[in-house]
Amino acid sequence: xxxxxxxxxxxxxxxxxxxxxxxxxxxxxxxxxxxxxxxxxxxxxxxxxxxxxxxxxxxxxxxxxxxxxxxxxxxxxxxxxxxxxxxxxxxxxxxxxxxxxxxxxxxxxxxxxxxxxxxxxxxxxxxxxxxxxxxxxxxxxxxxxxxxxxxxxxxxxxxxxxxxxxxxxxxxxxxxxxxxxxxxxxxxxxxxxxxxxxxxxxxxxxxxxxxxxxxxxxxxxxxxxxxxxxxxxxxxxxxxxxxxxxxxxxxxxxxxxxxxxxxxxxxxxxxxxxxxxxxxxxxxxxxxxxxxxxxxxxxxxxxxx
Numbered sequence: 335x336x337x338x339x340x341x342x343x344x345x346x347x348x349x350x351x352x353x354x355x356x357x358x359x360x361x362x363x364x365x366x367x368x369x370x371x372x373x374x375x376x377x378x379x380x381x382x383x384x385x386x387x388x389x390x391x392x393x394x395x396x397x398x399x400x401x402x403x404x405x406x407x408x409x410x411x412x413x414x415x416x417x418x419x420x421x422x423x424x425x426x427x428x429x430x431x432x433x434x435x436x437x438x439x440x441x442x443x444x445x446x447x448x449x450x451x452x453x454x455x456x457x458x459x460x461x462x463x464x465x466x467x468x469x470x471x472x473x474x475x476x477x478x479x480x481x482x483x484x485x486x487x488x489x490x491x492x493x494x495x496x497x498x499x500x501x502x503x504x505x506x507x508x509x510x511x512x513x514x515x516x517x518x519x520x521x522x523x524x525x526x527x528x529x530x531x532x533x534x535x536x537x538x539x540x541x542x543x544x545x546x547x548x549x550x551x552x553x554x555x556x557x558x559x560x561x562x563x564x565x566x567x568x569x570x571x572x573x574x575x576x577x578x579x580x581x582x583x584x585x586x587x588x589x590x591x592x593x594x595x596x597x598x599x600x601x602x603x604x605x606x607x608x609x610x611x612x613x614x615x616x617x618x619x620x621x622x623x624x625x626x627x628x629x630x631x632x633x634x635x636x637x638x639x
Contacts, residue, residue, distance in 0.1 A: 338410075340370040341403050344382065345472070347371060348400050351390050401470045408472065412611065424616040425454040431468075432477035435556050435576050437461035440625060441477065448620050455613050468605055474614045476603045479573065489601040490622050493631030496574040496597050500586040504566035511589050512569075515545040522568030525549035526559035535571060537593040560586075573598070578630025600631060 339360070347356030347367060357367035375382055382396035392400060411426075432441050437459060445457050460466065460473070468476055468487065482489055499518075512518050515537045525547075537543040551568065553559050556576055563570040564585050580586035602622065604614050625631060 340374050341407060343367050343370040344374055345400065345403055345407065347383070347390060348392055348396065349472075353390060404470065404472045408469075422612050423454070424452040424611075424613040426611065426613055427456050427458060428475070428613045428617060429458045429460070429473045430475045430477075430617075431460040431462060431466040431471075431473045433463050433479060434461040435573075436477055436479065438557075439575070440628065440631075444621050444624060448617055451620070452613070452616060455616075468603065474604060474611075475617060478601045478603050479598050481599060482601060482603070487603050487605060489603045490618060491599055491601050492622055492625040493575075493600045493628065494597040495600060495631065496594055497571065498574050498577070498588045498594065499569055499571045499590050500577055500581070500588045501563055501569040502566040502586055503584065505563070505568065506587065506589075508566075513590075515543065515590060515593055518545060518547055518569070522551070523547055523549040524551045524553065524559045524562050524568045524570040526553055526556045526570065526572070536595055537590070539594075539596050541595045543593070575628075575630045600625075 343356060343360050343362065343366075346359040347353055350356045350359060353367050353371070354364045357364045360367070362370075371382065378395075378399075380395045381393055382399060384391050384393055430441060430445075438461065441459060441461075445459065449455060449457060465478075466473060466476060468474070478489070479495060499512075505522075509521060512521055515535070518535070533547060533549075535545050535547050537545060551562065553562070556572055559570040560572060560577055560580070562568065564580060569589070574581070577586050581588065602618060602625075604618060
């Protein structure tokens with residue numbers, strides 16, 4: 335097996351954390367994938383993975399090597415694309431990462447239309463509520479909902495969202511409405527996510543007012559927290575786009591609007607330069623005008639009195 339193929343196997347095994355899955359992703363047998371990794375480790379004189387009967391994990395050396403190998407393979411792919419004309423024709427694998435609910439509501443429907451228009455493109459979408467490093471983890475495009483730090487990446491703004499607290503009319507009819515953040519202690523709260531930071535909710539245009547909360551119910555799914563609030567059990571805190579249809583229909587209503595933090599911008603972020611292949615440019619051109627037309631990504635900021 336040549337060195338380039340071995341590097342592709344290494345990346346596939348690292349991403350799937352499995353020799354068998356990595357082998358299938360590269361069209362090889364499990365023994366062939368194992369031999370490729372063994373050859374790399376022997377050549378480098380370093381162990382890239384720790385193996386167990388249930389899982390394969392990168393060592394610290396392997397983690398650093400993975401970032402370098404991904405960059406090398408991306409540069410080779412860009413060179414191949416240029417030589418074959420793919421730099422001007424949308425073809426190949428398009429990898430996108432985005433928050434789970436945003437991906438479910440907006441990215442997935444857009445992608446099916448995009449793939450119908452560009453049948454030579456294949457798409458791989460990672461819907462995950464964490465920041466993914468585009469270059470190190472080998473993605474082409476990311477949806478970012480927050481203010482962006484300085485970087486070498488290109489970004490196109492597509493909208494903004496608010497962080498809102500909402501409940502159903504039935505809930506408010508039986509338990510009343512909070513009129514200030516410190517009144518939340520008297521209400522049933524539903525938090526979504528898995529971090530301890532969810533014990534503190536911030537208010538005010540600059541987010542300087544912190545209120546400690548003790549949610550009676552925690553769920554890992556944003557969609558589940560919204561459904562529970564919709565059924566009148568308690569109040570949830572979510573991003574406005576996640577409850578846009580519910581707010582329009584009246585199934586949910588927001589409270590404490592005057593205390594909301596400043597809106598969060600939404601961007602499509604991508605690698606520019608030669609790495610921005612035609613598939614990336616085509617998706618940006620396809621998605622940006624459509625997302626900018628989505629009403630729930632442009633809810634007005636409430637007037638403060």
